[in-house]
Amino acid sequence: MKIAIDAMGGDDAPVAIVEGVKKFLSEDHETKIRLFGPSEALAKLIETSEQLEIINTTQVVEGNDEPVAAIRKKKDSSLVRAAQDVKDKQSDGFLSCGNTGAVLAAGIFVIGRIKNVERPALMPTLPTKVKGVYYNMLDVGANAESKAKYLVQFAQMGSIYAEDLRGVKNPVVKLLNIGSEEHKGDELHQTVHQELSQLPEINFQGNIEPNEIMAAKADVIVTDGFTGNAVLKTMEGTMKTVLHLLKDSLMTGNITTKLGALLVKNDLGNLASQFDNSRFGGAVLLGVNAPVIKGHGNSQAQTVYYAIKQVKEMISEQTVTKFRNLYQ
Amino acid sequence: MKIAIDAMGGDDAPVAIVEGVKKFLSEDHETKIRLFGPSEALAKLIETSEQLEIINTTQVVEGNDEPVAAIRKKKDSSLVRAAQDVKDKQSDGFLSCGNTGAVLAAGIFVIGRIKNVERPALMPTLPTKVKGVYYNMLDVGANAESKAKYLVQFAQMGSIYAEDLRGVKNPVVKLLNIGSEEHKGDELHQTVHQELSQLPEINFQGNIEPNEIMAAKADVIVTDGFTGNAVLKTMEGTMKTVLHLLKDSLMTGNITTKLGALLVKNDLGNLASQFDNSRFGGAVLLGVNAPVIKGHGNSQAQTVYYAIKQVKEMISEQTVTKFRNLYQ
Incomplete structure (x- = not known):
């Protein structure tokens, strides 16, 4: 090898x-x-x-x-x-x-x-709010334009990856969409929803809304490359901003704050490391x-x-x- | 009235x-x-x-x-x-x-x-990482399907709103896209970029990537309703998750952590209130x-x-x- x-x-x-x-x-x-x-x-x-x-x-x-x-x-x-x-x-x-x-x-x-x-997809493994529970999301940016049949294959390949590489039995696959009901979203996502519902080989469980991405409700999240890239960058930016402001606020506070900050330092470090992506390797081009x-x-x-x-x-x-x- | x-x-x-x-x-x-x-x-x-x-x-x-x-x-x-x-x-x-x-x-x-x-747009006013600095983002979900001409009008209307209602002089308008260069993104966003560049009445400053949304680099962020809705929900979900985990980690820690948590409580409250949307009223249907x-x-x-x-x-x-x- x-x-x-x-x-x-x-x-x-x-x-x-x-x-x-x-x-x-x-x-x-x-x-x-x-x-x-x-x-x-x-x-x-x-x-x-x-x-x-x-x-x-x-x-x-x-x-x-x-x-x-x-x-x-x-x-x-x-x-x-x-x-x-x-x-x-x-x-x-x-x-x-x-x-x-x-x-x-x-x-x-x-x-x-x-x-x-039809098209390869870029797929990272990402942390959820539950320690030790991860999900795969694809495509996060290999394709700027997408068709329904691409996303159907992403669901199939992502499911196999989650099962084989992460050892998840019968991985839950969800479609990222701007509403939970099947008629929500644009024509692309409505069509994909319908087609995924008809695939016996994957465990498709419907739509997932973007505010639930980190909620450990799916093993594989299928999305088009434009939305997937936007959503991934939004998560990175938001997390970075919140943790940065938090650090700033603790470091520039009064003596009470600074003492408190010292005492919670380890816990904050643990929290940051829960979202540290170094342990997940890289994104796969499936x-x-x-x-x-x-x-x-x-x-x-x-x-x-x-x-x-x-x-x-x-x-x-x-x-x-x-x-x-x-x-x- | x-x-x-x-x-x-x-x-x-x-x-x-x-x-x-x-x-x-x-x-x-x-x-x-x-x-x-x-x-x-x-x-x-x-x-x-x-x-x-x-x-x-x-x-x-x-x-x-x-x-x-x-x-x-x-x-x-x-x-x-x-x-x-x-x-x-x-x-x-x-x-x-x-x-x-x-x-x-x-x-x-x-x-x-x-x-x-062409189409109305839903537009909230949102906080950035800089206290007291806000931005408008539109469309965040009035339209699941979008055409270039819709987004051009969103830029015009959003710019007028930011100037009149928020008192921002010559508001900086940016296009939310998955790359900073003008050729990035799908055909829709490439076309919108080109058309916005040719509008003399707005102060168009190019693309903004989703990880920079909260960086106070734009007064008005133009996006299609699908992406805008996904990105907004992602920000909400990520922020909620991080602050929730933070609280969890401080509340369930050992005695040192709990004492520290007590000392930094006000600072955390201030941070949360910086992102509290209650002061921004509601989203406008422009x-x-x-x-x-x-x-x-x-x-x-x-x-x-x-x-x-x-x-x-x-x-x-x-x-x-x-x-x-x-x-x-």
Whole structure:
């Protein structure tokens, strides 16, 4: 089993990526890592071994590069070469924490869509208000325009992922919509609701409203890429704002407040860590011909470590083969 | 100046509504209130006067009534009668805290759209992370399906409202989109971006991403009704979840935590009140032939009071006349 990793993607690349690889290799003694980036620089950070190969690349896809142009022009970038490695069957899965659009484009155009999958979807695993209970949401932004049949496949693939990778039996699938009744929402969501109701292989439980996303009422939340992206960014922004204002208010208060803040510091830290996404690895690009994981841009070693484990599990579980069988 | 109020709409109607009316009348000695509901019950809660008339109605639109059917069948409901009062020019503005869909339907079908306004939009005034700085967002759910020309008018009407009602000079208008560059998003948002760039009468400053909504970077945020509704509900849900978990964690902690919680209690209260929507009145239905305000379903007297003031100000500022002049 071999995993191709873009060493140059993410805010703290290559150091955070390499540290994550080291942590993974300290525990796993069979999986092979093929690390793509400038070999001279990487060799200073990590020693090659039977398990770790460094493949030299000369270009880097930047965060503000236009994705499709970057894929076309930066053929010798760590991101494109790592994806190409999977396409060439040198590796079985691909991880990058770089430019989201470019990772999606590499997944779709280099590694390629599974036959009969209409559109791949980007899917993170996210925390709910209940400790230890998570959900998958897809699509969160691989597609700006959506059709009903895309979302139906998202429901099928998301359900298989939740069952196989997260071990959820008969996962509850819900459709994100602006009302709980089936006639709510626009034509797209009404049609998807109807079609999901008729699928025997998934456990579809109707609509979920956006204020209930974190309420641990669904294992898989299906949404179109525009709404999913908007909702995910809204959650991130709101959470960040509230926690920031809270910290501000406690730090700038009077002596009583400051003493109180000191006493509740641990509890606040625990709360923040409940929503810390580092343990969930990265977002999966479902529907392409190999496991493709997009790690968060600000990933530290810990997140990279979990994301590598995630690629490995998807390879072991043969998730992609299951999708292929579903649509062949 | 006369305002028609649905006394029976909202979780705590009619008591919260009547209390709000009382508070308003204790300060305002010229505006007339026409209160719609069962006169016998209402007469026990408030005394009629030169300024306050009670108009007897026999039906109530419930929260789970199908909106359009409710408007058609419950002709003698407090909600429909109050809207009809505006249509009949007995009142100059309409307030209800009832069934959102029914208030929208009453605004659109009873009071009617302004000529040449494509679609009315629902628009709340919301708090940012900066104390005392607010923004308007529209549409947050009057329309499940949207076209570019609707959103262009939302930008124009929202800008006039922010300038006249909130006193913001040359309000910054942004388009909610899943990327900051103009080519981001679906075709709808790309087209709207282009059209807004060409409007000289508004101060359009490009896209805003959903994680920046609360960052006080725009006075008016334009969005389609599906996304706007989803994003608003996501903010509400996330904020509620975080504050709830915070409270939970402080209340169930050890003795140190509990002591700390006691010391920071006021600060947490202040933080929660910064996002308390009671002071912003209700959401305006822009684009109909009179000021129509939908108060939050859980409105207490304070919110009702502010919502009545809001109707009054819209009447005084002749906001609707300005919209009419824009599109005549």
